[in-house]
Amino acid sequence: MLAFMSSSSFLTLFFIVLIISCLSGLLFLHPRISLRFVRIHISIVTLPPLVSLLALVNTSVNGVVGLWYVDSLAWLLAFFVLSIGLIIQRFSVRYLMGDRSYRKYFMLFTFTTGAASIAWLSGDLRLLIICWGLTLIGLTVLIRLNSRWKVTNEAAKVSGRLFALSWFALLIAIIWLSQATGQWQLSLALTNERLVLLEAWEVTGINLLIVLAVIIPAAQWPFQRWLIESVVAPTPVSAIMHAGLVNAGGVILTRFSPLFNGDVAQIVLLVFASVSVLIGSGVSLVQVDYKRQLVGSTITQMGFMLIQCALGAYLAAIIHLVLHGLFKATLFLQAGSAVRHYEAVTRVNERSSYLWVIAGRALGLLAGVAFWLLASGEGYQLVSALILGWALSVSWTQLVAFGKGRMGRLAGVFLLGGFAIVYFITHSLFFGWLHTTGYQSVQPPMSVVIFVISLLLFGSAVGTWAARNRSSLFFAVLYLWLVRLGEAKSKAVDSHPTYLKQYFSQGGNR
Known part of the structure; x- marks a missing residue:
């Protein structure tokens, strides 16, 4: 059924649930409303990001509809901002409990993220x-x-x-x-x-x-x-x-x-x-x-x-x-749980760790140069090659070079490979979503x-x-x-x- 919904239908549904979310936040401001209502409010706030996600995955929902510009970028940004707002409001249920402005926080979170999502949908x-x-x-x-x-x-x-x-x-x-x-x-x-x-x-x-x-x-x-x-x-x-x-x-x-x-x-x-x-x-x-x-x-x-x-x-x-x-x-x-406990750490075989650091820097340099040579030669690709080489070198140092023993370094290599796979999968997903987004690109000198x-x-x-x-x-x-x-x-x-x-x-x- 969703495949047959038009852009205007998704927009109508989105604004209905967004208005309901804002009304829920305003209702929660009333002192006679029980604080337990916040659970219901969180459930209601779940609806706008859900609708924006459905519109995002429906590839047919693109184009200008009246005052709105509903391409995949607009729906992605609306989903992102509203989802972040939902997660933070859910976190705040207990974190802000007892605060004098407890009710106002949820209303303002809903209002602010809602206004931001409308801004990015605006044509x-x-x-x-x-x-x-x-x-x-x-x-x-x-x-x-x-x-x-x-x-x-x-x-x-x-x-x-x-x-x-x-x-x-x-x-x-x-x-x-x-x-x-x-x-x-x-x-x-x-x-x-x-x-x-x-x-x-x-x-x-x-x-x-x-x-x-x-x-x-x-x-x-x-x-x-x-x-x-x-x-x-x-x-x-x-x-x-x-x-x-x-x-x-x-x-x-x-x-x-x-x-x-x-x-x-x-x-x-x-x-x-x-x-x-x-x-x-x-x-x-x-x-x-x-x-x-x-x-x-x-x-x-x-x-x-x-x-x-x-x-x-x-x-x-x-x-x-x-x-x-x-x-x-x-x-x-x-x-709140970021307090660190510093302890004296003595690394075994410091020379071996240093050699692994040198190997990581060489690997980062090779990866950056290879990326630059295989890319189109644009200015951004040069910056990307620099960032890729630097990131690989730092990651190798933290995960592999300073690993504890042979098993620690082997685990670091597997983690590094897993992160690389997740990175490429995530970028492929985003490129698939945003392939219809129109933008122009002119390289500086x-x-x-x-x-x-x-x-x-x-x-x-x-x-x-x-x-x-x-x-x-x-x-x-x-x-x-x-x-x-x-x-x-x-x-x-x-x-x-x-x-x-x-x-x-x-x-x-x-």
Whole structure:
């Protein structure tokens, strides 16, 4: 029966269950509704991602339906955001129990993820900007929901100001594009017939506004402060933030790919994203706070995602943002059990381990060179070869070189092979889903690609050298600079929350 359902039928069913989910969240706000209703709410929230999954696997559901653009990419993103929201809400049932704003969290989670899913299904530019603005508002309110704590208020102010700047940049770009092309429909405004109406300077101006709009929510340098200070929000809020919202830049750039091609804005995005990769990596290495380590990792991963977009690899960027979102949500939800116990470990046969490390580096180099030679020679393939070789070398070192004995190394080899198989199966699945997605890809000059790779390699070499010369002045300066970048401002730090004093005093009186 599903094979015969039309695009409009799936859309109608999707919005019905989405509205029911939002009404359920509003109903849960009423104080007379039992807290046990949250179980029913979770069951209702299961319906929208289920419908979006059914629409995704139904290959016939593609095309423009009124205000909506329902291709496989739109349904995949709707399913992803709503599924992440469902998982986090299910986790929050017990995690947030007893919180003063317990009911509000579930309503805001449902509202925010619902608005984001509608934004990615929107085919009308006006509807897209409205829904994306509602998503940013929902995220800001989630950050400051504990308004009695001044730290969350400060974090919400910083986030809100930067979100407003990002939203207005995208708003101006959309208005500019629609006025120049005479179309508000996304698919019509980005046709070749309409884009030729734009002057070269107009294309550059619109693209630079889009770059500004995407690097802010992606927490790219120099706008990473909002994400660093938002770690004071509850862990479920951080999970939905890092998993389903900061990666929106890849979606926006993919949708605007016919416009965002062969322009100076690509070079600007490459430079900012490359610098962010280096800064994020450094922050994650020097921070001792687990959530700030994850923040540094997110900055790095979003930088790589934007590099993929700037190099025209939009499909790879979409796969990256989905898999990274799932991975990062898992890490945040297990943040409470992330306390590590360090013990002195003596490795047997250190020389043998070092030889295995050298073998892993050689294997990574061979794999990267082979991938580059077999690929089409595009700039993105060169970056992919670099990442593949580096990832293989690091994985080999962790799983094989430092394995305990012969059996440990053998198990590491099998694990590494299993991960590779899962990787290729997952990518094949995503490519099958997104084969109907239309996007355009124009490679930047190879000189720019080589510059980006040289910048990344230089930053990695400097970090390695500094780590091996920890007594040098350069290491001290670099370390303290990265620590400062990864720390929140003094207003956003409160080691002893004053709002808890009243809470405990009231509890003591009772």
